[in-house]
Amino acid sequence: MSFALKGVAYITGAGSGIGQYTAYALAKQGVRSFALVDRNAVTTTVSELKKISPDVSIKEFALDVTNEEAINDSIDKTVKEFGRLDYAVNNAGIGGMLKTSDQIPTDDFTKVMAINTTAVWTCQRAQIRQMLKQEKLTDSYRSSRGSIVNVASMYGLVAPPLNVPATAYATSKHAVIGLTRSDALQFAHKGIRINAISPGYVLTPLVKETMAGEQMEAERVKVPIHRYSEIEEIGDCIAFLHSDAASYMVGATLVADGGYTIT
Structure with a gap:
C-alpha cells in the first residue's frame, strides 16, 4: 500500500532496530527529510536511506535521549x-x-524509566511545542499539524509472563501508553495526532540481547502465528499510523504482536 507521505521525520533510536526500519518505511512512502537521533552512529541507516532514494536529506544527532537540553536543541536544529x-x-x-520487583536494583529500574518513559515525554513535549507553531501540511481534512507515534510494547498492555519477568520494562511501556492517551486528548483539537504502537516479539538486537535462546523459543510458540515479527513489519505499521490512511486514529494503540495478547 502506498501512503504518499510528504514532510519531515524525526526518529529516535534510528541507528538500529525498529527506528532504523521505520526510517526505511517512511522513505519508501515518500519522506525525503530525516532527523535521525541515536547515541550510536547511524551510518548504516543513512547509507540504506540513500539507496532507497538518493535525494534524501538527513540531519544526524548523536545524543542521549535523557538529555533534555540536547533533545530540545535537536528539534530546533531540525x-x-x-x-x-x-x-x-x-x-x-x-x-x-529480567527481574521481579523484589530482585531488581533501584538504579536499573530508574534507568529503564528514564529512557523508556521520561525521555519519551521530553521528546514528545518538544515535538508538540514545535507542531503547535506550524500550519497543517496540506488543506485536506485528513491532514494535521503533525503526527507523533510512541513505541510502546505488548507488555504495555499485559503483564509479562512468569518466565520473562520484565518488571521495569513493562512498567515503563504501560506509562508510555498512558502518556500517549493523555496528550492525544489534549492536543487532538489543535491538529496534532498522537498514537502508540505496541509490538510483540520483534527480532531486534534488543530482544536478542535480553532474552536467552530457550526463552525466545518458549515465547515463540505462544504467538498464534508461531513466529517473531521481522523489524520491517513494525516499521510499516508506524508508517501507516503517520499516513492519511490513519487520519481518524487519535490516542490509539496499534497492537502488532501476532496475536499474543488475545490468547
Missing part, C-alpha cells in the same frame, strides 16, 4: 534545517534486567 516537523517517532528504549 526545524532550522527543514522548516518544520511532521512525523515524530519516539522509539529509543532499553530492556533492563
Whole structure:
C-alpha cells in the first residue's frame, strides 16, 4: 500500500532496530527529510536511506535521549534545517534486567524509566511545542499539524509472563501508553495526532540481547502465528499510523504482536 507521505521525520533510536526500519518505511512512502537521533552512529541507516532514494536529506544527532537540553536543541536544529516537523517517532528504549520487583536494583529500574518513559515525554513535549507553531501540511481534512507515534510494547498492555519477568520494562511501556492517551486528548483539537504502537516479539538486537535462546523459543510458540515479527513489519505499521490512511486514529494503540495478547 502506498501512503504518499510528504514532510519531515524525526526518529529516535534510528541507528538500529525498529527506528532504523521505520526510517526505511517512511522513505519508501515518500519522506525525503530525516532527523535521525541515536547515541550510536547511524551510518548504516543513512547509507540504506540513500539507496532507497538518493535525494534524501538527513540531519544526524548523536545524543542521549535523557538529555533534555540536547533533545530540545535537536528539534530546533531540525526545524532550522527543514522548516518544520511532521512525523515524530519516539522509539529509543532499553530492556533492563529480567527481574521481579523484589530482585531488581533501584538504579536499573530508574534507568529503564528514564529512557523508556521520561525521555519519551521530553521528546514528545518538544515535538508538540514545535507542531503547535506550524500550519497543517496540506488543506485536506485528513491532514494535521503533525503526527507523533510512541513505541510502546505488548507488555504495555499485559503483564509479562512468569518466565520473562520484565518488571521495569513493562512498567515503563504501560506509562508510555498512558502518556500517549493523555496528550492525544489534549492536543487532538489543535491538529496534532498522537498514537502508540505496541509490538510483540520483534527480532531486534534488543530482544536478542535480553532474552536467552530457550526463552525466545518458549515465547515463540505462544504467538498464534508461531513466529517473531521481522523489524520491517513494525516499521510499516508506524508508517501507516503517520499516513492519511490513519487520519481518524487519535490516542490509539496499534497492537502488532501476532496475536499474543488475545490468547
